[in-house]
Amino acid sequence: MLVRVPKAGSIAGVTSVATIACLLFCWLTNVANAQRKYPSPEAPGVVEIADAAARYLENNNNGQIRHRAVAALALVEYYKRYQQEVPKNIPAINSTLADVVSMCNRRDDNIVANKEIYFPCVALILMLEVDAGKYKEEAKVILDVLAERQTEHGSYTYIAETRPDTSQSQFAALAMFVARQHNMPMDPEMPGRLLQFFVDYQAGNGSWSYRPQLGESSTRGGGLSIHSASASSVLLLADMLNLAPRVKNLAQGNVVNGERLPKNISIYIPPRGKDGRNSSVWNNAGEPLIEFDKGDLRNCINRAAGWYSNSFAMPNRVPIWTNYYMYALERYCYFREQSTGSVGTGLGTWYDQGVDYLFSTQQEDGSLPVRNPNGQMPPITSTGLGLLFLVRASEVISLPPQDVDQNGTLGIQPGNNIKQGDNGEIIKTDAEKSLSEVMAALSDEGVDAQALESVKAALKRSIREFRQSDNKDQGDVRAFLQTMLGAKNHLRRKIAITFLSGEQNMDNVPALIYALGDPNDEVALEAHNGLRLISRRFDEFKFVDTGDRERNLEQFQELKRQWTRWFLKIRPDARLLD
Secondary structure: OOOOOOOHHHOOOOOOHHHHHHHHHHHHHHHHHOOOOOOOOOOOOHHHHHHHHHHHHHHOOOOOHHHHHHHHHHHHHHHHHHHOEOOOOOHHHHHHHHHHHHHHHOOOHHHHOOOOOHHHHHHHHHHHHHHOOOOHHHHHHHHHHHHHHOOOOOOOOOOOOOOOOHHHHHHHHHHHHHHHHOOOOOOOHHHHHHHHHHHHOOOOOOOOOOOOOOOOOOOOOOHHHHHHHHHHHHHHHHHHOOOOOOOOOOOOOEEEOOEEEOOOOOOOOOOOOOOOOOOOOOOOOOOOOOOOOHHHHHHHHHHHHHHHHHHOOOHHHOOOOHHHHHHHHHHHHHHHHHHHOOOOOOOOOHHHHHHHHHHHHOOOOOOOOOOOOOOOOOHHHHHHHHHHHHOOHHHHHHOOHHHOEOOOOOOOOOOEEEEEOOOOOEEEEEOOOOHHHHHHHHHOOOOOHHHHHHHHOOOHHHHHHHHHOOHHHHHHHHHHHHHHHHOOOHHHHHHHHHHHHHHOOHHHHHHHHHHOOOOOHHHHHHHHHHHHHHHOOOOOOOOOOOOOHHHHHHHHHHHHHHHHHHHHHHOOOOOOOO
């Protein structure tokens, strides 16, 4: 995002020093609150943390099924986010899914008579997110459990108890939302009663307690985790029931196809409408699915946001259940922005701060432990919750099912993957390119610009193939890509840089440093971001697009000197490209 200070001449009349100072302060405050450091889960820094966390979960598929299910779900959303598919050969997913399906088929007590509602809800989401068509009957078993276990006040709690539990109720809300996304038959009054519970049991200060009572003047021990869980549930339930249509005009956003995107959303899903977009078997016109007091709902949402403005804190200020809080916070921020266009006062850098926190806690094995877990949250659970935050799982589950390449789900177009455009719009590309296809496209000077753009958007498969090839083949590919740095077409140069960056190999650094002198700003910036990715130095050397070609060129020349000094300290005998 490029922000320019208004010229002095644009201020009418004589402006006092105090007024200018005030304007400057406001401008700087807006910049500080913008989502800048990690604009999306694909940003350098986020991907590396997520990759390491995913590898940990794949290699540590152990413990109770309730914990394994969280880890498996996190892996599913990780692969959907970064590879646009549910992988077929990940044992940590497949073995957990097999156990869940078996439990559903035999009506195991872990499903139909579990003391808590957490695990059945996570199990439902896992099955639907992997293959809603294949596991439709098993999902119905858990939906029946949700119908049976709903209390008279609309909430969910421990079996054989009646006092509501906001923590368990949030997972029921999320399970219902995912079922709605996958067109599962469900009485809309069930999520309607749950929404009414959250509205009725909101305390006088705008928040919720863990085990709430009607008419509470303030919360007792709920804090940020329970507030985020409850406030996010209100928003997503209102969304799924078409009670709070997603906004069409979002101030402070980028305009894409006539829509303004909020600053923190990396994927914007348009509201359901008569065109069938994101439609379901429930309702095809985007009309409210139940009768509900809109005034009460609006007041509840506004009071919850007001509580945040006075009490919000980032993870490093939350001493226990930290990753649990972050997953609920991610949900709140996504649905809040989809419905209003803003996360509200103080939450502007929620994702930046969350990523930095997870980076500070990540262990060498890739796990994301929490502080003071009281023995109730093993590493695979905390890592799974942290990974769900990193990939912004609410965006992934909110995608219309037909836009995600899943195994066996009806209505999916084979060979198409979902991709996120530069400004958050959803675009489709052909299936990921093989290594041979990428090399052929780069070699053919007759390939047009549109085809090259498609190649650049679909490199992940080819990079995986490259990593699995033998050393001689890798050397040949690297040599070929380095010759592409001198290609006439800047898209060819950009693809070569993207590929060399994605390999994350220090041997490619000289080529990337060379590319910092490219006459095309896009290519030079791609090289700079590649160096940040390989070095893991995401903040040390910075580039700010000034909109001025000469000033940008000066920045790239300085960056070339800085990166050269850095590399020669690590490899004093390295040979750089001329």
